[in-house]
Structures are given as structure tokens and as C-alpha cells.
Amino acid sequence: VTRTALVIDDNPVNVLLLERLLAARTDLATTSAGSGAEGLARARENPPDLLFLDLHLPDMSGNEVLATMRAEAATALVPVVFVTADLDPVIAVDDDPLTQLLPKPLDAEQLVRVVDHALARP
């Protein structure tokens, strides 16, 4: 069964890196969006099994994207991984079991653990 991951990040190098680090996961098909609005549209249309979310997007913050998703039935339960270079990242919902945090620079092993954790949920 192929699962889908959506990457919302305006930096194409970061998107490419995530895709390549996840290339070994043949069970995971990755698509991307370069803005919050585009990402939300894609997520609504085709809810992914996993969402990688940059905290700072050109049109809105990652926290706003998350809040919008959680408020809509189709995307309310999508596991979200915030990817951030912030030292003290400000995450609106820090006790949400569906939300994880992945610090930049990315570590390949940590990425695998986070992905496994997110996909392990029913």
C-alpha cells in the first residue's frame, strides 16, 4: 500500500532534500507545495497520510496552516511534522499527539523515526 506525504515548504532545496532522504521509502509517495494556501488546497483535495510543514511560509505561518487543517474534517487527523531551524520553535499545539517537531539540519535517522511514528497511527 503506497502512502502519501505532502511537503509544504517555500525553499525548493529543503523540499528536494526531504524527497531524497525519503527516496528509500518506496511505500511513500511525496508531493510538495510552496505556500500555505497551495498546501491547504492540496491537503483538502487529497488528504495526505503525513504532512511536513515549514514554520515560516511566505503567505502564512505553519501554525496557521495547522489550525486551519485541524478545523476541517477532511484534514483534522493528518499527522503533521513541523520542520524548523528555529532554536526555540513556537508551536501552537505542543501537546497534540498528531504533531511532531523535526529540527533542522535534518538527521536521516531521526527523520526515519519520525516518519515511522507518524505512519504507525491507524
Place this chain on the structure above:
Amino acid sequence: MLHDPAGSDRPVILDPDSPDVTTIEVAGRRWALLAPDDGGVGGLGGGLKWGVALGGVLITALVIVAMIAADRAERANKTKSQFLSRMSHELRTPLNAVIGFAQVIQMEDAPPETAAQAAHIEGAGRHLLTLIDDVLQISRIEALEFRFSFEPVRAGDVVDEVAQLLAPQARSAGVTLDHSRRDFDTRIEVDRQRLVQVLLNLGSNAIKYNRAGGHVEIGTRRLSPRTLRILVRDTGIGIPADQHKRLFVPFERLGAEATGVEGNGLGLSLCKGLATAMGGEIGFQSAAGAGSTFWVDFEVVDTPAPTAPDAPSDIVAGVPPTSGDRTTGDGVVLCVEDNEANLALVTDALGPVDGVTLLVARTGAEAMAVLSATRVDLLLLDVDLPDIDGATLLERARATTTRPLPAVVLSADATTATVHRLEKAGADEYLTKPVDIAHLIETVHRHLGVHDAEPATTGAHP
């Protein structure tokens, strides 16, 4: 007059508005001038800076000059730390590509030589990352912007944890690692995570600068009834006496570059900064070829009876006052806080205050149990609870009653989104940690006072 009238050892908080306290304004801040016999003052209230000994006019003038210099240095340190924080973020983004793609190359079917080169790029990138992190951490400690989370910690727990974390490194270096469980239950007041960081650093050095078949010991010594030493002893190459002075200087690796042992030259500076900021004293003893012992000394905290929820006290976790209490007219304050040290501070501050009955809860669930069982007039709410976020708890707490329930948020960081969420959720006020006791008492009085002014505040509610 600055001592507790009751004659106890309780620290006294200086009130800047008291006629007993002389203050002057220097460098835009108010400073308390203390007579030399005012030793033992526990803290300064109302945004006062620190106190100085008041002597003759000349001494006072010199002290003022020193105060201005200290204030400038503090501001400069803060500016530097903020600059480094921003720079650290800007450096992390390109490092993401450097370290990330170096990993990608190694994961793919690259020729062995290419993979080895990619491993070098990754290693250098990670080295740069630790440099950035360590420089920033040192700078934040200097600028007093580093937030510690103090709590009473059992020495044995820390020693066990550090030994466990170091075991793999010791194994691969062929070094035996022992740890003693003496003084296991002795408690010290530290930030556990930061103490572990210090000891990991010292332990990692002890393994790295050792010899094959060497030995490392992590343990404790009770130097006196009041002092506990946590030490890391090795049988390694030792440090020649002429290098001892430069040991804690940043980027001084004392020739270790030539040995091929990896390091960034910041570890011991950072250890010293962290240990000192936690009230510890770091030291070492070493001679070339004879191994080294590094230690940190901490004051022992009085070992209280284990703080079980059923601790015998009139301030009992999760237990509402008897029904008789409800008619006394006391304002009932519920403090929801999971950190024992912070909880102790609040109970020490509010416990003896007349007209206040203090209840405590360590989790959101305990808080809801108290709220459903008894009347509460004011919530003191920590933002970081183990089982629920503060804003949700506040909403649920307010839903338990039709009466106004004012809430004061206690937060280590007044700028976090969590605090903004709590404000949105209707928190009336927030106090930043470390909590200023005088301000806390004043805040509680103010909120309870408002409450008392309303009719039918007691008795009418189940």
C-alpha cells in the same frame, strides 16, 4: 528591620516603596542601598536591581561607577546573545542542505571514495553545528538569558543516567566505566538536564583522553554535611601543570588538535558556565601521565520526606478543604504546577498569607478534580502541564462554575505563543518565572479583593 520579624531563616523580600529601604536611580534602574549589616537578604522586590553595601561617600561613588559598568556589560551581553540567536537560525538553514545532501550521497549507491568524502562533509557540518550551539549557549549563560529549570534532584539518579549514556562510547574506546552509588539519595537543587550535559561532557573527555584498557569512574563524595562533590576520574594522559590555567578558556585545546581527538574547544568553558550558573563549583586535579579528576561541588538541599500527594500538611495536593473552610471567607487559590521547586516557592509564599487557602494540583486532572469538589476563587496556572495545555484547562475550569474565576498564568517565557493562547482563552494576567514573591502576593490579594467585593461570594455554591 530587613529580617523576618518572626526570627526564622525565611528570606525577606525588599520592598522598594518601604521607608526602610533607600533606593537610588542609576543607569535607568532603581538600586537598593543596603547597610553592611543587612546581610542575608533573600531577594529584591518590585523590579529592583541588586543591593550594594552603603559606606562613605567615596565608597558609594565608586560603587555607583561599578554599577554603571556592570549594567553596561549586562546590556552588551544581551545584545550579543540576541545577535547570536538570529545568526544561529540563519546558519542552520544552509547547514541543512550541507549535512542533508551529504547524508543522501552516503545512502545512495555512491562509489566508496565519494561516500567517504560525503562522510567528511557531513562530519564537518555537524562539527560546525555543535560550535554554533555551544557558542550560543555560552553567550546565553553570560547574558543571564539561559533558562534553567531548577528542582531537587537525587545525585544517584544523575550518576546512573550519565553512566548509562556513556557506556557505548566507553565500550568502543576499550575503556572500563564504573559508577558508584554512594550518596544515592542525596539531593541537590539543579537543572537535571543541564547537570547531565555537564557530566556527559566531563565523562566523554575522560574516555576520549584515556588509553586503551584505561578506566573511568563517575561517583560522588560527601565533602561535608552541606557539600556534595560529583566527580569524574580517569586514568588517562593527564594535563601538564603549565596548561592548567588555560583549561577553561574557549577554543584552547591544549595541543589536543595534534592527537586527533575530536572536540571543538568549548566543552569545558560550557561546563564551567553551566555549573556556575546552577550554583555549583567546578574544579579539577591532574598531572601529566597521571590521569585527571574533574568535579562539580553542590550544596546539599535538606532532604524532605518524599513529596507524595498525601504528604502530611495543611496544604494537600488534590484534596479540597473541609466543608467548614468554605465558610471562613478565605479566598481559595488553586495552584496548578507540576514542577516541585516552583510549587514549593508558591506554597512558601502563599501558605502563610492570611485570608488565603492554598490548594495545589500537579496535573490538569487533579486540578479538575479539585474544581469539581470545591469552590475556587483564583487559579494560578503553569503553562507547561504534563497532561493538558493551559488554555484548554482554563476553558474547562471556567466551565465548571457560573462564577467568575480569575486566572493568573505563571510562565517562564512571556513571549511564547502558549501565553498568547492563554490570554485569548481569558487568562487575566501572567507572571514571569522566576516569580517575584512580593508581586505574587500582591497579585493574589488584588484578585481576591475584587472577588470579596462582590455579593454572595461564599456559601451559595456547591
